Amino acid sequence: xxxxxxxxxxxxxxxxxxxxxxxxxxxxxxxxxxxxxxxxxxxxxxxxxxxxxxxxxxxxxxxxxxxxxxxxxxxxxxxxxxxxxxxxxxxxxxxxxxxxxxxxxxxxxxxxxxxxxxxxxxxxxxxxxxxxxxxxxxxxxxxxxxxxxxxxxxxxxxxxxxxxxxxxxxxxxxxxxxxxxxxxxxxxxxxxxxxxxxxxxxxxxxxxxxxxxxxxxxxxxxxxxxxxxxxxxxxxxxxxxxxxxxxxxxxxxxxxxxxxxxxxxxxxxxxxxxxxxxxxxxxxxxxxxxxxxxxxxxxxxxxxxxxxxxxxxxxxxxxxxxxxxxxxxxxxxxxxxxxxxxxxxxxxxxxxx
Numbered sequence: 001x002x003x004x005x006x007x008x009x010x011x012x013x014x015x016x017x018x019x020x021x022x023x024x025x026x027x028x029x030x031x032x033x034x035x036x037x038x039x040x041x042x043x044x045x046x047x048x049x050x051x052x053x054x055x056x057x058x059x060x061x062x063x064x065x066x067x068x069x070x071x072x073x074x075x076x077x078x079x080x081x082x083x084x085x086x087x088x089x090x091x092x093x094x095x096x097x098x099x100x101x102x103x104x105x106x107x108x109x110x111x112x113x114x115x116x117x118x119x120x121x122x123x124x125x126x127x128x129x130x131x132x133x134x135x136x137x138x139x140x141x142x143x144x145x146x147x148x149x150x151x152x153x154x155x156x157x158x159x160x161x162x163x164x165x166x167x168x169x170x171x172x173x174x175x176x177x178x179x180x181x182x183x184x185x186x187x188x189x190x191x192x193x194x195x196x197x198x199x200x201x202x203x204x205x206x207x208x209x210x211x212x213x214x215x216x217x218x219x220x221x222x223x224x225x226x227x228x229x230x231x232x233x234x235x236x237x238x239x240x241x242x243x244x245x246x247x248x249x250x251x252x253x254x255x256x257x258x259x260x261x262x263x264x265x266x267x268x269x270x271x272x273x274x275x276x277x278x279x280x281x282x283x284x285x286x287x288x289x290x291x292x293x294x295x296x297x298x299x300x301x302x303x304x305x306x307x308x309x310x311x312x313x314x315x316x317x318x319x320x321x322x323x324x325x326x327x328x329x330x331x332x333x334x335x336x337x338x339x340x341x342x343x344x345x346x347x348x349x350x351x352x353x
Contacts, residue, residue, distance in 0.1 A: 014055070021045060032047060070128070072131065074111070098308055122145060129318045130150060131311065153317070155168050166336065168339050190251070225238070235258060243267065257286055275350050275352055281350050298347070300344075309339065313335065
């Protein structure tokens with residue numbers, strides 16, 4: 001094309017590249033997309049000519065040919081009162097950063113779906129599959145993915161009566177054991193547990209471990225629940241009511257970090273001290289735990305590794321894999337990747353002496 005050629009005013013097309021390279025448009029497509037059987041020398045020549053001409057492939061056309069969006073989603077039903085606020089999405093964004101990095105290695109984009117109860121966004125976003133972060137029972141994100149027939153995996157076990165999905169195990173029982181045993185070792189004799197009202201695996205596992213340890217150590221079981229969408233205030237109210245009813249409580253394991261921050265306020269407002277009168281520990285070692293006054297004992301979940309594992313698990317199912325296969329229904333087995341060993345991070349909120 002010359003400067004006076006009308007075609008020079010438009011971007012080069014695949015037909016222009018084919019003409020310049022003296023090959024068919026199919027050969028150009030295969031050469032640029034790594035498809036078909038193209039002589040290596042021809043492939044390199046086509047790539048060079050396309051680059052020199054400034055050719056850019058039509059992504060929409062590629063999507064139609066491949067049947068892939070080259071994009072996966074990260075979804076959660078956790079309300080902003082827990083996932084957002086002072087933590088700047090905390091847990092969710094830590095997972096997102098690691099998942100995005102791993103997805104890009106495989107030339108996939110990561111789409112973030114707002115962590116809202118409605119699961120809004122999954123019904124229309126163009127994706128090949130999704131990672132659902134710690135789903136609740138009958139989770140709206142899971143429901144929408146099943147309705148669309150898209151493969152998905154979960155970060156954290158799916159506690160559901162329906163066909164489970166492949167998942168990365170975040171070791172909920174081990175996390176609860178580390179927190180509760182630490183409080184006991186620091187002198188707790190009347191510890192209480194605060195969890196969300198839902199049935200996310202972390203809450204289900206923590207309640208089971210707490211009840212087992214209560215029987216083993218002779219604790220009077222004090223398990224309190226709070227609504228996730230209430231955030232820090234819900235944690236405050238739950239802890240205030242707990243202390244009023246059971247003033248001898250000397251430790252609180254508030255699984256949700258927002259609840260733990262609220263619990264610290266409730267303890268101090270009652271005239272007690274942390275950790276002198278009541279120790280506090282939480283599950284997620286995020287910004288809330290680190291910036292609380294005092295800083296909170298928490299668990300390093302190695303979310304970067306867990307999120308990367310979830311991406312690999314999902315991409316192994318993307319590309320013609322139906323939701324039945326992704327969910328493990330039919331075979332009766334579910335793929336599970338054991339997450340990293342959780343590590344206790346002791347801080348001032350639970351250290352005595």
